[in-house]
Amino acid sequence: MTLAVDVAGVHKVFNSGRPNQVDALSDVSLQVTAGEFVSLIGPSGCGKSTLLRLIADLLEPTAGTIAVNGKSPRQARLDQDYGMAFQQAGLFEWRSVAKNIELPLELKGWDKDKRRARAKEMLELVKLPDRADAMPWQLSGGQQQRIAIARALAAHPSLLLMDEPFGALDEMTREHMQAELLRICAATQTTVVFVTHSIPEAVYLSDRVVVMSAGPGRITSIVSVGLGGGRDEDTREAKQFYEKITEVREGLRGGHAIAGQQIKGVDDR
Amino acid sequence: MKLRSLRPAAFGILALALLLAAWESYRNWFGPWLGTKREVGKVLGFKLLPRANDLAMPSVFDMGREFGKPQVRGSSTNVFEAVLEGTFNSLKLAVVALILGTLIGIGAAILMSRFKVVQRGLMPYLVISQTIPLIALAPLTVTWGGEISILGFEWQKWTSALVLGAFLSFFPIAVGALRGFNSPDPAALELMDSYASSWWSTWRKLRLPAAIPYLAPAMRLAGSAAVFGVVVSELSVGLTDGVGYLILAYLQEGTSRPAKVFTAVAGTVVLGLLMAALINAADRFFTRNRPQEEFS
Numbered sequence: 001m002t003l004a005v006d007v008a009g010v011h012k013v014f015n016s017g018r019p020n021q022v023d024a025l026s027d028v029s030l031q032v033t034a035g036e037f038v039s040l041i042g043p044s045g046c047g048k049s050t051l052l053r054l055i056a057d058l059l060e061p062t063a064g065t066i067a068v069n070g071k072s073p074r075q076a077r078l079d080q081d082y083g084m085a086f087q088q089a090g091l092f093e094w095r096s097v098a099k100n101i102e103l104p105l106e107l108k109g110w111d112k113d114k115r116r117a118r119a120k121e122m123l124e125l126v127k128l129p130d131r132a133d134a135m136p137w138q139l140s141g142g143q144q145q146r147i148a149i150a151r152a153l154a155a156h157p158s159l160l161l162m163d164e165p166f167g168a169l170d171e172m173t174r175e176h177m178q179a180e181l182l183r184i185c186a187a188t189q190t191t192v193v194f195v196t197h198s199i200p201e202a203v204y205l206s207d208r209v210v211v212m213s214a215g216p217g218r219i220t221s222i223v224s225v226g227l228g229g230g231r232d233e234d235t236r237e238a239k240q241f242y243e244k245i246t247e248v249r250e251g252l253r254g255g256h257a258i259a260g261q262q263i264k265g266v267d268d269r
Numbered sequence: 270m271k272l273r274s275l276r277p278a279a280f281g282i283l284a285l286a287l288l289l290a291a292w293e294s295y296r297n298w299f300g301p302w303l304g305t306k307r308e309v310g311k312v313l314g315f316k317l318l319p320r321a322n323d324l325a326m327p328s329v330f331d332m333g334r335e336f337g338k339p340q341v342r343g344s345s346t347n348v349f350e351a352v353l354e355g356t357f358n359s360l361k362l363a364v365v366a367l368i369l370g371t372l373i374g375i376g377a378a379i380l381m382s383r384f385k386v387v388q389r390g391l392m393p394y395l396v397i398s399q400t401i402p403l404i405a406l407a408p409l410t411v412t413w414g415g416e417i418s419i420l421g422f423e424w425q426k427w428t429s430a431l432v433l434g435a436f437l438s439f440f441p442i443a444v445g446a447l448r449g450f451n452s453p454d455p456a457a458l459e460l461m462d463s464y465a466s467s468w469w470s471t472w473r474k475l476r477l478p479a480a481i482p483y484l485a486p487a488m489r490l491a492g493s494a495a496v497f498g499v500v501v502s503e504l505s506v507g508l509t510d511g512v513g514y515l516i517l518a519y520l521q522e523g524t525s526r527p528a529k530v531f532t533a534v535a536g537t538v539v540l541g542l543l544m545a546a547l548i549n550a551a552d553r554f555f556t557r558n559r560p561q562e563e564f565s
Contacts, residue, residue: 001319036376058459077465084463094478094559103474107464137560 004033004159004191006240010064012050014219023216024050025130028064030210030219033159037185037192039202041211041248048195049163049215055193056084056161069158077112080108081157083152087167091136091146098123098132101151102129108155122150125184126218142173149181160185167197175236178204182231199252203227203244204236211251221251289329296321296328311329327528332535335528348529353537355512359499359540362511363425364547366434367488367495371499373435374442374491381443382450382476383468399440403498408564426508434498438491445487449480482559485552500537512536 025047026111032038040048055061056064057073076082084105091100093269095100101122102115136144145165152160159229161257166174178201185192196202225244227235233247235241244261284484300321318518323331377395382387410429453475461471504512515533 053459056463058462077463079303080464082463084460087458088454088456090454090456090460092457092475094481096558102466106474107466107470137559194547204508 024214042212331528369435370438374439378446437498441490449483
């Protein structure tokens, strides 16, 4: 199996040498194989978003190496090997839905017809085929997030990096979007690295859940979930689902040195 | 919908009618009545309210009649035509000055948002530039006429008016555009970075469109600044074909035809309104696809 992401012995220090120095990540190693869905979960300040940004080459590691599709993160970024989605859909309000999806293709220098065709294809993938000419503010939060995913996947990247993409959605929409994301990833064979605060979300979506802890940010355990391909609404009530949730929760507790300390910022829903 | 869009115009006309009615009733009734009472209208022995005679407060109807009179005795053009022509000449200058000021302002804002060093270095000078009294500067630029000639281009009086209009209008644009260019969310900038977008592409596809809502109010300020700059420099450099100069010229006849100068004043008001309408139309055009905010 080829490695989509290979993080080896990475350290990240912010404000090095100054009084407000922060050890965001300490000796982090993680390998993600192609086609895998991996979630990063942990309390606020555990460096999960930092790790995602290091993979995306939006930040540079202080020490250690990172490879994306066997290339340097910079080269992977220049080649648009990955797409990104954030908690806020972040659609450009002055562009129509189709034009938003076309944004990464414009930057790649695609011609207009090709862009149009791809936008149409992506709208069908996220099941909003008739909203091409709508403006973003005319869509619901869930629809906006679908467009953000369509935009992230428009250039057919092999890797999708997501930073709490469903964090701002209500619970019902969120579960629906999770199922949609699984369907889309299965259809496009995309590798996903997914940052979340929610244990059930991580367990439901992932092949593996990477549990992190803070001060300094590090990986404390990796839980293999293996709920299989046929996940549906019943999966959320299955015994194995609850067992894995418990396992992740214990991983989060174990990561904390002081017993009884509350785990901030992790959602038990 | 149609009726609703007419409402602001109706209120505007109503407000103007009220103002004119107040003027007329003061000069016809309240003012003369005040003249019979020595004590009223004085504060601490100082006279606050103006005398209501034809020299100080000509009648609105006299002003109206002035439009139809010949420009000077025996001339074939009447005052209306002269004011109209002057207003149009000034508007042309003010619009070009605004465009020039906008380009310079946006250019300065691009440099400032691209290089933080430039922002720190340039901003104090921009602020200082706006404290220079325009009337002092205007005659100075006229003397440049003899000194400056670029590629055969001769410095004219209208060049001075243009430069001063642009000089006054670029500042609000620079400040508004800078805020606008720096307004995108960090996540939006990260998104563009994740596409390996160059600084210039990010500017074109994100920073510039994000700045449009900030540019609209800046343009309104810049529009009136351009009008002010052009009209005042017409007065002080003696640019005879503008409406600003007409105020000066008509004021010479202040004793014989006191109502005449108000026709030119009306011209400057129309000039300001036309400028505001142009900017509004531009704003509507550029924000046609955006969520509409209600603003009066």
